[in-house]
Amino acid sequence: MPVAEHDLEFLSTIVAERTGNVISSHQAYLVESRLAPVAKEAGLSDIRALVKELQRSRTSPVHDRVAEAMTINETSFFRDPSLFDAISAHVIPDLIDARQSQRSLRIWCAACSSGQEPYTLAILLRTRFPELGNWDVKITATDYSREILSKAESGSYSQFEVGRGLPAAMLVLNFDRVGMNWVVKPEIRKQIEFCELNLLTPFPFYQPFDLILLRNVLIYFDPGKKVDILTSAHRTLASDGYLFLGGGESLVSLETPFERQVLDRTVGYRPLYPSETKHD
Amino acid sequence: MHCLIVDDSRAMRRILRTIVQRLGYETVEAENGRIGVERLHETSDVGLALVDWNMPEMNGLEFVQAVRSEDRYQNVKLVMVTSETDPSRMVRALMSGADEFAMKPFTEQILVDKLKLIGALPDGACC
16 A cells, blocks of 8 residues: 555655655655565554554654664665775776876766765765875766755765764764764865756766766666666766676676676776677 | 673663674673773673763773773774764764764664674674
């Protein structure tokens, strides 16, 4: 049974209050799949009963369970540490060598959601590669949802959100405490340009990117559209650039202009050119 | 391997005990920093300490400084589990030798993530 609109509104409010996460209307399906187990665990028959319990007591421990369930698997800082280890150990050093004359790096987070991924990259570059301080480094962060981009652009995160994945030392160095939230420092925010983008429309970029993160978004598309998106990404990736997908995603069985490359405990993709295109 | 839980709230000690025992730690507890140091001396294999900040007699920061002043405890992982979120005080605790912070209120997953970050999950821990 679909979740009633007024119940969805109520759940969105309490999740936003507790975690800062916005549940947009197109994520309604998440509510059903994530909160049904919470209801069951609390001995309640369904989500309607769960909402009633939440309304009955503002201090019920079920509030925390609901907030947690709606946050799990959403993006978090340093989500998939092996990816950021590989970027730090291989990709950035390689690009620094290759771009010595231009002294510029362009990075695209193609489905940035609430912003943790581009901020993670900016924090990583600032912390581990101080030599990039006088380079022109630009991170472009796009998402389909205007609503979620506003949240990303604000750079403001609840304690629950910064609690996951982000080491305390990185938190205190890169965020300011503002009221109950933690806000990314302005010098980091200004490195990132946020804009709305539907991956199925032509990409509005003129300069190639050196690194593209296209993570946990292709799963929402059928194989034909996946190939279309990857072909467009190929056109906008530098010939020696890197592409990364989500941990559970691969190009197996898709004909795409990319070659798989293992980097320690993660997998990246390098662009191929027409004569080289092959099945991965 | 033991986890030392130092907190003046019995309820918080119970919550933390439940979480870390599930991960495979044995636990030993203290209600303030001074008793925490005593427990550390009495227990041979403490690998992790979860420490509140505001406690009577010896607070969490003083506990961290006391532990780090002894060579034999340099490898004990110290996590501040606290509602203290003033960045300058957090920096002070990190500079004194705390490995991580779990800010209250926290979820079990947040604490587990923090332990994972600092390599303090016992081998085979299920999370």
